[in-house]
Amino acid sequence: MSTVLPMPANEMERLKALSDLDIDYSSLNDNLKSLSKLAAKIAGTDISMVNLIDSLTQWTIANHGLDIDQMNREDSVCQYTIVEKEGFEVPDLLADERFKEKFYVTGYPKVRYYYGVPLRADNGIHLGALCVLDTQTRNLTPEKVEMLKIIADEIVNRLKALSVIDNLRSQISEVTENQRRVAHDIRGPLGGIIGLARIISEQGNENTMDEVLEFINLIQKSGYSILELADEILTVDKINLQKDNILGSDEFNQVALKEKLLKLYVPQAINKKVKFEVITNSNTQAIPxxxxxxxxxxGNLISNAIKFTPAGGHVTVNLGIDIEATGHILQIKVEDSGVGISPEKIALILKGEGETTNGTSGEQGFGFGLALVKHLVDNLKGTMQITSEPGKGTAFMISLPQAANKR
Structure with missing residues (x-):
């Protein structure tokens, strides 16, 4: 008899709140590892982890005592913590029917004890959990539990602060770059205008009318060039920045996004014995x-594709950019050789609705991941298309317009 997995009543709102932080799960360890270590020291346990939980995956964004980056949500203990108000304890994982056969209990590191505290956002939504684990049973005092809750609150505060800092950094970077470009580009035309005006002044009555008109014509041209530079500043200098391959803190290009996706999702593909690759378009791969x-x-599309693709199959991501006069269109196509999706389910996904389904290896899913993708794409004024043939695979095509004033 299969175990019914826990599900927060506000799961879709929870996933939206997590996406609002716009977190790169692979870049937070340096900022949070000290808090993770402190949690272990307070609890007196061998291991502690800071976990964020999306629709299919538990992401370990900081850890102490156990080197792990991710696991399937359905295998985690923290999925039970996020449905609790205060905390969740398992005195002996080996004696608990829900966990006694999990790989981290039967194999390395042979965990026995677990205590988890929800990572609670301001609106009460649980983004994930701070947990402490040990290879022997423990008994946490109420004082230690309260200190773990304080650390969990600090983790959430730090996540929010990092999100704000990233946003401010991108704004400062853009302002600084614009200032540099203004100072450099306007100096030339202004210098020309000043020089021509000096010649007219120094020569005085010696200037013929034709010479004066020629000088005025040159001054007028320099003035127009300043106006043109002002327009360029408002729209950003696309050519120079592409040539220099400079990425702002709020930007990817196809190469950078490919690198990040491979780092995050190759482990899932290897675990499932699925071939995973990301392909970029060489003609546009440097465009930010x-x-x-x-x-x-x-990420949600890739995780979903891996889930519904049997061992020996493949998942391929194609990245590209359509260049249009009004702005670029980023194209993300995720194809798999999985079980496919029926027309009825495709219609539900495109309506932003989802339902529980199981993967090819029995993984449980809750249907919220694809609904979240539809929500995010709609908010970005993009489009999502789905083509599928049951038994042969599915392709998701995402088109996201990029603002015309971005380079």
Whole structure:
């Protein structure tokens, strides 16, 4: 008899709150590892982890005592913590029917004890959990539990602060770059105008009318060039920045996004024995585009594709950019050789609705991941298309317009 997995009553709102942070799950360890270590020291346990939980995956964004980056949500203990108000304890995992056969109990590191505290956002939504684990049973005092809750609150505060800092950094970077470009580009035309005016002044009555008109014509041209530079500043200098391959803190290009997706999702593919690759378009792969929600959008599609693709199959991500006069269109296509989706389910997904389904290896899913993707794509004024043939695979095509004033 299969275990019914826990599900927060506000799961869709929870996933939206997690996506609002727009977190890169692979970049937070340095900022949070000290808090994770402190939690272990307070609890007196061998291991502690800071976990965020999306629709299919538990992401370990900081840890102490156990080197792990991710696991299937259905295998985690923290999935039970996020449905609790205060905390969740398992005195002996080996004696608990829900966990006694999990790989971290039967194999390395042979965990026996677990205590988890929800990572609670301001609106009461649980983003994940701070947990402490040990290879022997423990008994945490109420004082230690309260201290773990304080650490969990600090973790959430730090996540929010990092999100704000990233946003401010991107704004400061853009302002600084614009200032540099203004100072450099306007100096030339202004110098020309000043020089021509000096010649007219120094020569005085010696200037013929034709010479004066020629000088005025040159001054007028320099003035127009300043106006043109002002327009360029408002729209950003695309050519120079592409040539220099400079990425702002709020930007990816196809190469950078490919690198990030491989780092995050190759472990899932290897675990499932599925071939996973990301392909870029060589003609447009250096063009920058906004990071905004891309890891959440692409990640949910990739995790879902891996889930529904049997061992020996493949999942391929194709990245590209359509260049248009009004702005670039980022294209993300995720294809798999999995079980496919029926027309009825495709219709539900495109309505932003989802339902529980099981993967090819029995993984449980809750249907919220694809609904979240639809929500995010709609908010970014993009489109999502789905083509599928039952038994042969599915392709998701995401098109996201990039603002015309982005380079």
């Amino acid at each position: 585009f906004l990071k905004n929600k891309l890891l959440q959008i692409a």
